[in-house]
Amino acid sequence: MNLLLLLHWTLLISSLFFTSAIAKNFDSHPNFPCKPPHFTSYPFCNTSLSITQRAQSLVSLLTLSEKIGQLSNTAGSVPRLGIPPYEWWSESLHGIADNGPGVSFNGSVSAATAFPQVIVSAASFNRTLWYEIGSAVSVEARAMYNAGQAGLTFWAPNINVFRDPRWGRGQETPGEDPTVVSEYGVEFVKGFQERRKKKVLRRRFGYVDDDDDGKLMVSACCKHFTAYDLEKWGNFTRYDFNAVVTEQDMEDTYQPPFQSCIRDGKASCLMCSYNAVNGVPACAREDLLTKARVEWGFKGYITSDCDAVGTIFDYQGYTNSPEEAVAIAIKAGVDINCGTYMLRNTKSAIEKGMVSKEQLDRALLNLFVVQLRLGLFDGNPREGRYGKLGSSDICSSGHRKLALEAARQGIVLLKNDHKLLPLNKNRVSSLAIVGPMANNISNMGGTYTGKPCQRKTLFTELLQYVKKTSYASGCSDVSCDSSSGFGEAVAIAKGADFVIVVAGLDLTQETEDKDRVSLSLPGKQKDLVSSIAAVSKKPVILVLTGGGPVDVSFAKTNPKIGSIIWIGYPGETGGQALAEIIFGDFNPGGRLPMTWYPESFAKVPMSDMHMRANSSRGYPGRTYRFYTGPQVYEFGTGLSYTKFDYKIISAPSKLILSEKLLPQPSHKKLLLQNGEEEELRYLQLDDSSVNSCVSLRFNVRVRVTNTGDIHGSHVLMLYSKMPPVLSGVPEKQLIGFDRVHVGSNEIVETVFVIDPCKDLTVANDVGKRVIALGNHVLFLGDLQHSLSLEF
Ligand SMILES: *[C@@H]1O[C@H](CO)[C@@H](O)[C@H](O)[C@H]1NC(C)=O
Numbered sequence: 029m030n031l032l033l034l035l036h037w038t039l040l041i042s043s044l045f046f047t048s049a050i051a052k053n054f055d056s057h058p059n060f061p062c063k064p065p066h067f068t069s070y071p072f073c074n075t076s077l078s079i080t081q082r083a084q085s086l087v088s089l090l091t092l093s094e095k096i097g098q099l100s101n102t103a104g105s106v107p108r109l110g111i112p113p114y115e116w117w118s119e120s121l122h123g124i125a126d127n128g129p130g131v132s133f134n135g136s137v138s139a140a141t142a143f144p145q146v147i148v149s150a151a152s153f154n155r156t157l158w159y160e161i162g163s164a165v166s167v168e169a170r171a172m173y174n175a176g177q178a179g180l181t182f183w184a185p186n187i188n189v190f191r192d193p194r195w196g197r198g199q200e201t202p203g204e205d206p207t208v209v210s211e212y213g214v215e216f217v218k219g220f221q222e223r224r225k226k227k228v229l230r231r232r233f234g235y236v237d238d239d240d241d242g243k244l245m246v247s248a249c250c251k252h253f254t255a256y257d258l259e260k261w262g263n264f265t266r267y268d269f270n271a272v273v274t275e276q277d278m279e280d281t282y283q284p285p286f287q288s289c290i291r292d293g294k295a296s297c298l299m300c301s302y303n304a305v306n307g308v309p310a311c312a313r314e315d316l317l318t319k320a321r322v323e324w325g326f327k328g329y330i331t332s333d334c335d336a337v338g339t340i341f342d343y344q345g346y347t348n349s350p351e352e353a354v355a356i357a358i359k360a361g362v363d364i365n366c367g368t369y370m371l372r373n374t375k376s377a378i379e380k381g382m383v384s385k386e387q388l389d390r391a392l393l394n395l396f397v398v399q400l401r402l403g404l405f406d407g408n409p410r411e412g413r414y415g416k417l418g419s420s421d422i423c424s425s426g427h428r429k430l431a432l433e434a435a436r437q438g439i440v441l442l443k444n445d446h447k448l449l450p451l452n453k454n455r456v457s458s459l460a461i462v463g464p465m466a467n468n469i470s471n472m473g474g475t476y477t478g479k480p481c482q483r484k485t486l487f488t489e490l491l492q493y494v495k496k497t498s499y500a501s502g503c504s505d506v507s508c509d510s511s512s513g514f515g516e517a518v519a520i521a522k523g524a525d526f527v528i529v530v531a532g533l534d535l536t537q538e539t540e541d542k543d544r545v546s547l548s549l550p551g552k553q554k555d556l557v558s559s560i561a562a563v564s565k566k567p568v569i570l571v572l573t574g575g576g577p578v579d580v581s582f583a584k585t586n587p588k589i590g591s592i593i594w595i596g597y598p599g600e601t602g603g604q605a606l607a608e609i610i611f612g613d614f615n616p617g618g619r620l621p622m623t624w625y626p627e628s629f630a631k632v633p634m635s636d637m638h639m640r641a642n643s644s645r646g647y648p649g650r651t652y653r654f655y656t657g658p659q660v661y662e663f664g665t666g667l668s669y670t671k672f673d674y675k676i677i678s679a680p681s682k683l684i685l686s687e688k689l690l691p692q693p694s695h696k697k698l699l700l701q702n703g704e705e706e707e708l709r710y711l712q713l714d715d716s717s718v719n720s721c722v723s724l725r726f727n728v729r730v731r732v733t734n735t736g737d738i739h740g741s742h743v744l745m746l747y748s749k750m751p752p753v754l755s756g757v758p759e760k761q762l763i764g765f766d767r768v769h770v771g772s773n774e775i776v777e778t779v780f781v782i783d784p785c786k787d788l789t790v791a792n793d794v795g796k797r798v799i800a801l802g803n804h805v806l807f808l809g810d811l812q813h814s815l816s817l818e819f
């Protein structure tokens with residue numbers, strides 16, 4: 029059976045289940061575990077006991093078939109213990125979304141704040157913003173849960189590195205840099221999961237880690253573990269793809285976001301992906317899942333992506349039977365399966381002796397512990413800590429303002445010849461807007477958008493600034509197969525004072541299960557843009573939509589295209605943010621979180637997971653860290669209406685790594701290179717040396733001056749380039765970023781804290797971190813600073 033059909037079928041079944049659950053939940057006697065008067069006396073309801081004790085007690089009370097009933101996203105009820113069904117699958121990538129059966133918008137809540145797609149918020153490079161988005165979404169999540177329209181377990185964020193520009197879900201990620209992706213993940217997860225009280229404490233006294241028995245406001249999930257970033261390309265699908273990944277790339281590109289999400293973000297869920305990693309399906313990679321628990325300290329539940337246990341047998345052909353697929357996944361550490369595969373095959377796997385009772389109980393324990401941490405067994409949710417959150421907490425003015433703020437901060441100005449922008453709203457007599465997306469609300473948020481609170485198009489918002497604004501789509505849709513609409517668009521462009529052309533991508537071009545094959549604008553869009561530019565009175569403003577980069581070299585070099593603005597998928601307030609930027613009410617400061625490659629990059633097999641270039645086979649490498657070919661726009665590109673100057677005020681020029689600082693085990697692993705000279709070129713670190721490296725941390729103190737007459741926010745990006753001590757050293761890598769607000773003619777200072785054992789290292793070919801000796805160069809804009817590492 030086609031997997032998609034299967035998925036839809038599963039979805040249908042689960043929504044049916046869930047709807048009946050809602051119906052029961054939603055009347056005047058909401059259904060919840062441990063409900064008085066009959067169901068309060070079980071030890072799992074006793075809040076004086078520890079969460080582990082309560083979970084263990086619950087597991088011990090269940091029969092085998094009741095246990096198996098828990099192994100699906102639509103977990104079964106246990107009526108004799110007063111436990112209602114629970115739907116694990118809710119979505120919250122950039123606002124509450126109804127992609128999973130856990131969320132519905134057809135009750136008293138009919139909309140939720142639709143924040144910009146993640147790639148746009150990422151472009152703000154603002155950690156506070158990321159945290160606050162996570163926090164706002166969690167409030168709406170709890171409020172929707174109280175209304176019976178959402179669960180408490182959400183499957184976001186997507187923290188796979190945006191490795192290939194064609195990836196249909198690159199838009200869902202924080203971009204291509206592992207450090208940025210890691211930091212986004214940590215902020216979002218903390219903002220999302222942390223209990224409110226804790227957040228307030230954090231605000232007032234700095235971060236307080238009162239573990240609180242691990243209580244959660246809602247649960248976040250780091251997905252998709254791991255090396256997942258191909259949907260459907262060439263002969264490959266995500267279901268059968270085997271990602272062949274080197275140890276080196278695994279250690280310093282694919283795994284860091286997951287390590288951070290778990291270790292620093294303390295996410296309570298990990299989702300394993302469809303693809304295989306070096307021949308073994310990700311949900312069967314016992315070594316990787318164990319590493320997450322043992323080395324990274326993961327405490328939570330592991331879910332498969334939807335039907336990713338089934339794909340182990342059906343698509344990957346990795347086992348000889350469905351039971352074996354179930355057994356291998358449970359043994360590897362998977363606790364729950366999205367879909368019905370484990371419901372259907374676990375009993376038989378147990379009968380055949382493939383799954384032990386202990387393994388099954390471990391899975392249940394992990395699941396119940398998370399439910400207990402969420403307070404699901406603490407009685408009536410309406411009387412609990414978050415019981416008062418309701419519809420007035422959803423689409424609140426604060427949240428909508430935050431969504432607007434995210435769009436403002438994330439939008440990237442790519443070109444602005446002769447200061448075409450900002451336009452002076454008092455001097456623009458008429459405006460023409462061209463492009464199929466300019467007056468279409470449907471794709472404003474990208475994938476995983478729920479029901480936005482308000483629906484306003486780009487055109488509607490621009491109309492607020494200039495009354496005489498006309499619109500023509502030019503192309504009937506984004507595929508733009510015909511030029512029959514060009515005439516009308518050219519006509520309104522000719523007649524207008526200023527022209528804005530909206531081009532780029534929507535979800536018909538890039539989405540889940542769909543990668544692009546080309547990096548050019550779809551269909552005849554390029555011709556549309558050029559025809560409009562040719563006839564308009566003044567240079568046109570080109571607005572680009574979409575999460576994936578597009579090769580717009582033609583527009584970059586065309587003098588009749590004065591400005592280019594990337595808005596990605598800016599969410600429900602994106603139109604207002606764009607209008608504010610065009611008319612100078614907001615000074616743009618976003619930076620591209622991914623490299624924009626030329627069309628020629630589309631020759632590179634998407635299935636090739638190597639990050640590093642390899643000239644012997646003409647492979648150009650990927651992302652700004654390793655790609656050396658031509659670029660349309662570089663990672664980090666982004667202009668402002670003002671100008672910023674930098675000065676490095678202080679930074680060390682020499683760092684001595686003494687034997688005392690690096691502990692004995694790593695000392696023994698010193699590597700001697702260069703044949704007879706035996707010159708020491710790098711030191712290999714191990715986990716203990718990484719910790720003891722804390723004393724080596726140093727500060728880079730930087731001064732930023734806004735030399736223009738418009739205030740604005742600026743993203744400082746500090747890179748380092750290490751000496752080429754081994755093969756696969758990056759071209760450069762981001763080691764610090766900070767978004768600062770600087771008033772016109774004002775000066776702001778900021779400090780980067782650099783951890784040499786993290787920031788100045790690279791993975792070697794067996795996936796061990798090494799710190800390079802010799803001359804490292806730090807880059808900040810045009811400034812360079814040399815730092816010598818000696819032993
Ligand atoms: C809850 O557990 C505590 C600690 O074991 C115990 O003292 C108490 O009696 C229990 N309460 C109920 C209602 O069983």
Ligand SMILES: *[C@@H]1O[C@H](CO)[C@@H](O)[C@H](O)[C@H]1NC(C)=O
Pocket residue numbers: 043047132134135
């Ligand atoms: C919600 O939508 C589902 C279908 O998606 C429908 O079956 C159900 O009746 C609706 N519930 C309400 C309360 O309207």
Ligand SMILES: *[C@@H]1O[C@H](CO)[C@@H](O)[C@H](O)[C@H]1NC(C)=O
Pocket residue numbers: 261262263
């Ligand atoms: C897809 O498979 C066909 C037949 O095996 C092969 O000729 C073709 O090169 C493959 N395409 C890609 C992109 O790998």
Ligand SMILES: *[C@@H]1O[C@H](CO)[C@@H](O)[C@H](O)[C@H]1NC(C)=O
Pocket residue numbers: 468469470471505506534536
């Ligand atoms: C908006 O875009 C979507 C997706 O491309 C398309 O299905 C829909 O028809 C468009 N709506 C209008 C009014 O053009």
Ligand SMILES: *[C@@H]1O[C@H](CO)[C@@H](O)[C@H](O)[C@H]1NC(C)=O
Pocket residue numbers: 642643644645755
């Ligand atoms: C580069 O590619 C060639 C040909 O596939 C291969 O033999 C070689 O090992 C590769 N080099 C590196 C550093 O991966």
Ligand SMILES: *[C@@H]1O[C@H](CO)[C@@H](O)[C@H](O)[C@H]1NC(C)=O
Pocket residue numbers: 154155156157160430433434437741742767768769
């Ligand atoms: C970062 O985001 C927060 C939250 O929106 C905002 O208050 C702050 O001004 C932003 N910082 C900068 C420098 O733009």
